[in-house]
Amino acid sequence: MAKFTVLNHPLIQHKLTIIRNKDTGTKVFREVANEIAELMVYEITRDLAMEDVEVETPMGPAIEKQLSGKKLAVVPILRAGLGMVDGVLELIPAAKVGHIGMYRDEKTLQPHEYFVKLPTDIDQRQLFIVDPMLATGGSAIMAIDALKKRGATSMRLVVLVAAPEGVKAVQEAHPDVDIYAAGLDDRLNEDGYIVPGLGDAGDRLFGTK
Ligand code: URA
Numbered sequence: 001m002a003k004f005t006v007l008n009h010p011l012i013q014h015k016l017t018i019i020r021n022k023d024t025g026t027k028v029f030r031e032v033a034n035e036i037a038e039l040m041v042y043e044i045t046r047d048l049a050m051e052d053v054e055v056e057t058p059m060g061p062a063i064e065k066q067l068s069g070k071k072l073a074v075v076p077i078l079r080a081g082l083g084m085v086d087g088v089l090e091l092i093p094a095a096k097v098g099h100i101g102m103y104r105d106e107k108t109l110q111p112h113e114y115f116v117k118l119p120t121d122i123d124q125r126q127l128f129i130v131d132p133m134l135a136t137g138g139s140a141i142m143a144i145d146a147l148k149k150r151g152a153t154s155m156r157l158v159v160l161v162a163a164p165e166g167v168k169a170v171q172e173a174h175p176d177v178d179i180y181a182a183g184l185d186d187r188l189n190e191d192g193y194i195v196p197g198l199g200d201a202g203d204r205l206f207g208t209k
Pocket residue numbers: 080133135192193194195197198199200201202
């Protein structure tokens with residue numbers, strides 16, 4: 001079974017409270033969502049593989065560390081996932097960025113794939129799939145399906161707020177994909193929104209309604 005981890009770092013929790021607040025406007029919401037994504041990726045990358053490397057400092061030679069494992073890529077699930085990409089790239093500027101477009105049918109709540117554009121070497125990379133809200137899990141499951149179909153083997157799902165229903169659904173469908181969240185909320189309401197959540201993440205990020 002894949003791991004589900006809530007990142008309880010005080011800065012992450014403080015910032016999550018800011019974006020939950022309905023009075024937080026678009027500008028601050030956008031900035032703080034990226035800041036949370038950045039802090040989350042800092043925590044999640046603690047176990048990246050390292051190797052020894054020789055480096056010549058101004059004082060002489062030394063054996064030091066550098067990253068050695070798979071190259072990284074971030075894959076936002078459109079459109080709300082875009083609101084986390086800059087935060088990830090702050091820490092991993094060389095990461096490639098793939099995009100998966102999913103929309104949720106507002107009646108059936110079922111996700112539909114409409115766009116997939118990925119780095120060609122997706123099978124060689126460790127992927128951070130980002131989407132602010134893990135609600136029913138439908139979009140995340142479909143996005144992971146789409147990535148696996150194209151050769152991806154190493155993925156982590158990074159969300160701001162998760163509902164228990166979504167966590168369970170993703171864990172059942174993709175037991176090899178670990179999930180990281182800034183918050184785990186109570187439940188989904190009858191419209192598929194997370195409660196207490198933060199509302200519609202895409203609308204809050206982009207100032208739409
Ligand atoms: N998508 C959102 O943007 N918010 C929710 O609460 C659930 C899904």
